[in-house]
Amino acid sequence: MRLGPKPLARTVDVTVASVARMYDFFLRGKDSYPADRAACEALVDVMPNAVALAEAQRTFALAAVKHLALHHAVRQFLDFGCGLPTRVNTHHVAQQVDWSSRVVYIDKDPMVVAHGRALLDEHGRTAVVQGDLLEGDALFAHRQITQLINLKQPVALVATAVLHCIPDEDQPGAAMRSVLARLPAGSFLVLSQWVSADSWTRERVTDIMRRTTAGAWGKVRNRDEVDRFFEGLAMEEPGLGDVSAWAHAQHSHNRPRVVFEYGGVGRIHGAGPGLETQAEAAAAAPGPTDSASGRRPESGGSPRGCARS
Numbered sequence: 001m002r003l004g005p006k007p008l009a010r011t012v013d014v015t016v017a018s019v020a021r022m023y024d025f026f027l028r029g030k031d032s033y034p035a036d037r038a039a040c041e042a043l044v045d046v047m048p049n050a051v052a053l054a055e056a057q058r059t060f061a062l063a064a065v066k067h068l069a070l071h072h073a074v075r076q077f078l079d080f081g082c083g084l085p086t087r088v089n090t091h092h093v094a095q096q097v098d099w100s101s102r103v104v105y106i107d108k109d110p111m112v113v114a115h116g117r118a119l120l121d122e123h124g125r126t127a128v129v130q131g132d133l134l135e136g137d138a139l140f141a142h143r144q145i146t147q148l149i150n151l152k153q154p155v156a157l158v159a160t161a162v163l164h165c166i167p168d169e170d171q172p173g174a175a176m177r178s179v180l181a182r183l184p185a186g187s188f189l190v191l192s193q194w195v196s197a198d199s200w201t202r203e204r205v206t207d208i209m210r211r212t213t214a215g216a217w218g219k220v221r222n223r224d225e226v227d228r229f230f231e232g233l234a235m236e237e238p239g240l241g242d243v244s245a246w247a248h249a250q251h252s253h254n255r256p257r258v259v260f261e262y263g264g265v266g267r268i269h270g271a272g273p274g275l276e277t278q279a280e281a282a283a284a285a286p287g288p289t290d291s292a293s294g295r296r297p298e299s300g301g302s303p304r305g306c307a308r309s
């Protein structure tokens with residue numbers, strides 16, 4: 001049970017592993033410290049494919065952003081738990097499709113926010129905000145979000161490799177539903193997290209991550225638990241599954257892997273999950289897009305859970 005808002009950290013402790021810096025290490029970045037690298041080593045002992053997972057997940061996140069920008073004319077992106085900047089980031093892809101796209105990066109880690117502001121906050125269409133995914137009210141009141149994101153137009157909420165940082169007691173599903181309820185029909189959720197079918201592996205990896213990050217982690221989940229984050233959404237092809245499918249399977253569906261990054265892209269179809277009446281749905285529905293190249297999102301998508309890898 002979560003007891004009120006937790007204050008956001010203002011200082012960085014490099015003696016304790018951080019999930020953002022561990023991820024940076026796996027992606028061959030330069031921002032990790034000995035505690036992060038020791039945690040990565042401990043993790044690789046039980047999860048030898050950790051580097052491949054991080055790479056497949058980045059490929060998925062960027063491919064999903066490109067897909068939504070190109071095929072659904074989405075021009076607004078909220079990148080939750082964005083992590084440390086890497087070689088190619090959400091706004092690079094979104095703004096390559098349409099330079100006017102707006103991207104807000106959100107993370108609770110002060111080091112991510114400092115690096116993000118230095119490297120990602122390039123112009124008035126991109127911003128980096130310190131915030132907690134679990135505190136939707138505070139987040140959506142944030143000046144940079146209200147200035148850049150028009151909640152009457154479709155928004156893509158990107159939450160890749162972040163929900164496994166949140167334990168069940170903090171109710172990540174309720175937090176996602178509360179955030180999605182603020183978005184109009186035609187918006188999308190891009191979500192993935194570590195999954196394993198093997199309970200011993202789930203517990204072992206969860207234990208290592210919680211121990212090395214001093215509790216700043218959630219859990220490896222099973223597929224059914226992650227499927228529930230997509231409840232009420234219409235899935236884009238290829239549906240829910242191992243996200244390496246978005247990398248055209250070069251990371252393989254052939255090799256069995258004990259832990260994998262599982263997720264997909266879901267669309268708020270019709271009224272958003274939090275909108276209850278026809279009138280509310282109509283009020284929240286996006287008008288014609290104001291982008292020169294934009295078009296209204298097409299209907300489509302298959303029911304949640306259609307394809308599994």
Ligand SMILES: C[S@@+](CC[C@H](N)C(=O)[O-])C[C@H]1O[C@@H](n2cnc3c(N)ncnc32)[C@H](O)[C@@H]1O
Nearest residue numbers: 020023081082083107108109132133160161165
């Ligand atoms: C593994 S990184 C994922 C980075 C990025 N999303 C990606 O897909 O490459 C997870 C990030 O989520 C952030 N995070 C964890 N819990 C969060 C929360 N409740 N609110 C906002 N950010 C959070 C961490 O600080 C970290 O930077």
